[in-house]
Amino acid sequence: MDRPCRKLTTSDPKYFIKLEDIYFGAKVELPILNGNVEVMELKNFRLRALEFYVELCQQIKKRFNFENPVLQFISNFNPKNALSGEVNSIVAGSMTHFPNLVTDIEKLNSEWRLIASCDELKVKSEKILEEFWSYAFDLKNNLGVVMFPSLNNFVKGILCLPHSSASAEKFSLSLIF
Structure with a gap:
């Protein structure tokens, strides 16, 4: 869905990517695919990454005037x-x-x-x-x-x-x- 940045609600979960769709790169994906990561450990890692992305978006929204x-x-x-x-x-x-x-x-x-x-x-x-x-x-x-x-x-x-x-x-x- 295309929405102007100024209208995005960064803390609304309906705009979040699914946890399993967050891509961390090949070096992180390989141990996951090989089963070398515990399910709960992986879920916690993904949740923390999502928290990071939400914080990042909130900071960007605070710092930039998208009406500029x-x-x-x-x-x-x-x-x-x-x-x-x-x-x-x-x-x-x-x-x-x-x-x-x-x-x-x-x-x-x-x-x-x-x-x-x-x-x-x-x-x-x-x-x-x-x-x-x-x-x-x-x-x-x-x-x-x-x-x-x-x-x-x-x-x-x-x-x-x-x-x-x-x-x-x-x-x-x-x-x-």
Whole structure:
């Protein structure tokens, strides 16, 4: 279900992923699959991980104003939003919020407008943001020329924005120790 972040209720269990669907990576999954983990131990581990994720989401919600115009602008780069074609131009947001990332506004905006009509990208709309843009940045036209060089630099600049989750990190340490 797609809901704006500002409207999510982070403590409502109906939005939680099922405990058995939480993925911890291959190194954790292997002992589980081999039966080397007690059932109750695994359940407690998953519950603590869920507690961590809930705390993380609550901290993010506290720290970020999701009504902020910069965050609203950045949401355009979500793969589904970028491919929708609903935002014809990123000129205003680019120049208002990130003028130092723009070298040629006309080229940047032309590349942005091309994203929505690129059939090769539409099949990647379900990918996570980083995978989608990584794929987009590698796309070449029939002449073998990269299709989105300006957009590449701009989006990479946005994805490098600093953030902090210190409270959630502190909570994760308490899970480990």
